[in-house]
Every structure is written in structure tokens, then in C-alpha cells.
Amino acid sequence: MTEPVLIPCIGCGASVVDMDGPAFRYPNSGSPGCWAVYGEILAKEFQSPLYFPEHRLCVDTYAVQHPGDPTPQTIQSVNVHLMAMCLTFEHNLPSQQVTFLMARAVKANKGHLAWLEPPTFSYEITVNDVVKAQTPAEHLDWVRRWARHTWEVWQPHHAVIRPLAASLL
Ligand SMILES: [Zn+2]
Known part of the structure; x- marks a missing residue:
């Protein structure tokens, strides 16, 4: 068997298998090999409730690391997922409340959000780190580190996101 090409x-710069297949829903947002790794992470979360508590952050982080080309859908996605991270990290809201407020964010900001230029396409923490977790505790810890790192990398846009997030409260 030949070695897979990496x-x-x-989107995120993770070293992934060069393969054909489905990717994240937005054009040019991520590579199929990365989507496959993300699929393994989601499978753990859906198969065991012990892996599930940070699912909200997991979804937010994958979306923000894979912004795609500027379209009304991708602009909304990145803005709203960053608002969710802001509500999580800076307002310490539980995930159920964040999810509730995200629906409000979509409704309140339809057509009024701006494209945020991605600060990088190469992150220090990616799906490759999260997928290696061997226990639920390790998994939750890596999801939080992955999310926190991503929120910090998007610091150039915090001044835009903070008031949008605060307006939902
Ligand atoms: Zn990726």
C-alpha cells in the first residue's frame, strides 16, 4: 500500500490526507481530508454524552477556521460563530443559552454583517490535535484549547464582534 499524500x-492548515470527498458546506472553506477528521471528532461527541459537553464550541471553531469565500452565507456563518465564542469566553454563558442567542443573532443581523478577512489559514491547534484525545477529559480540554486559540487568532475582529454579541443580551 502506498503512503497517503498529505x-x-x-482553511486551517492542518496536515490532512489528500482525498476526494465531501467537505464543509461552503465553497473553498476546507479540504475533504480535514472534513473527514472533523467527522471522527463529531462521531465521538454523538456516540458518548461524556464527549458532548463542548459540542457547541466544537462546531463554532470548525466554522471559524473554515470561512470559505465571501458570500452572504459565509459572512453570516463566521460572524455568528464568532459571536458565540465571545458569549462563551467573555460572558461565560452556558452553551444552551449561546445557541438560543445565535438564533437571535441571525434574525437581528440579516444582511447587515460585514466580511471579516481571515487572519490566517494556518492555525497552531487544529482538528488533528482534537482527534488524538484518548479520554473524554482530554477531548473536552483540546476542544476548549482549539476554540480559545481560534478566538485569540481572530483578535483583529474582536472590536466588531464584541458589540454584536453584547447586543444579543
Ligand atoms: Zn481544516
């Missing part, structure tokens, strides 16, 4: 994911 390429950097076009």
Missing part, C-alpha cells in the same frame, strides 16, 4: 487544509 496536504495542508485550505
